Amino acid sequence: MLKGKRILLVVAGGIAAFKSQELIRLLRKHEASVRCVLTEAGAKFVTPLSLQALTEDKVYSDMFSLTDESEMGHIQLSRDADLLVVAPATANILGRMAAGLADDLATTVLLATDKPVLAAPAMNVRMWTHAATVANVETLRQRGIHFVGPNDGVMACNEYGPGRMSEPAEIVAAIESLLSAEKPPLEKPPLEKPMAGKRALVTSGPTREAIDPVRYISNHSSGKQGHAIAAALAQLGAEVTLVSGPVNVPDPAGVKVVKIESADQMLDACLAAGKVDVAVCAAAVADWKMAVPAGSKLKKKPGAAPPALELTPNPDILAALSKPGAKRPTLVVGFAAETENVVANAVEKRTRKGCDWIVANDVSPATGTFGGERNTVHLISAQGVQDWPTLSKDRVAMQLAGAIALHLTRPRPAEAAE
């Protein structure tokens, strides 16, 4: 699918720049054309000559070159591509992009472009986790820049942690997924049932925590995303139990639906579902419930202060399902509904809850995610962060179900070696 696609590759000054050469080779193997912009620091790590030989095209570095500017102006360079890829994306170039600087050819091109941009960060773990970089990345994500990686691993500086640039094959996969976004394949009904024989548990919708017999604490979750995931997993052949809070969406076809109200009931229903291969916790479970719900309706008494509601934490369903042990599903997927620092909070939540993947989405009112038809999510795993384009909730569900099927059915390294 990359055949004929034009990639503008910005190579910045990181030790991982050597991997960009393999990236070019892979992209060209897929019959994409690659043109390079090399930063001044980038040229300390790879030579323009090697990039030129690999791309079979001129390498651009100098914004004020009279010949380059007359042959191929910097605006043209940025427009003349289907996708811009920054690999490696240094802490410095991410900072300059976030600040809107245009102080060399690379950042000018990145500021002038009207095409999607994918960044593959690569840096020392402390640089990656520094508050400045975290804020820059969040700013860029909010502006629609896509990210692939970084991965965890040992780095050139001998430290361990997130910061290694994604492998060239992972970057190619991210490029393919970006360029194929919103294209028909996801809409086509699956031809096979890769989840046949697998059991799935999905939670969906809000919970309701009784204050008294007539009032409750709840949230705006519509259940559309969770129900769509249950439907997609069933479409791929899984035996699905959907534990749902009170919602106005219809029960998906071919799915066993267990209707509950409170978080306690949701946990009981999840445990009663027995051993499953995958659990997807998409429900918006209330964090708190009444310490002691009133047995009868709380009455307004003239002149009396409003009642103080004493709350207590609800059970943590995602953490309970993620607990190591024989009953743990092979794959536990949580959802993080955030209104700020979406990815950073979700990355932290994945570690805290002990689940395998987190699907992070921005539910601030401006996004219209709660109750809306579309969703912009980031899939977070130990391998890094995948930014998905804005898709309908059905497409997000099918893409997630596909990723789950792939994960559960691909041979493990030990099996593959046999």
Ligand SMILES: Cc1cc2nc3c(=O)[nH]c(=O)nc-3n(C[C@H](O)[C@H](O)[C@H](O)COP(=O)(O)O)c2cc1C
């Ligand atoms: C040996 C060496 C390795 C470096 N590796 C990285 C790196 O992996 N990631 C990074 O963000 N900066 C790295 N730097 C620092 C950048 O080269 C420096 O911030 C530079 O200004 C980046 O410029 P650019 O973003 O315009 O390419 C390294 C510097 C040196 C000397």
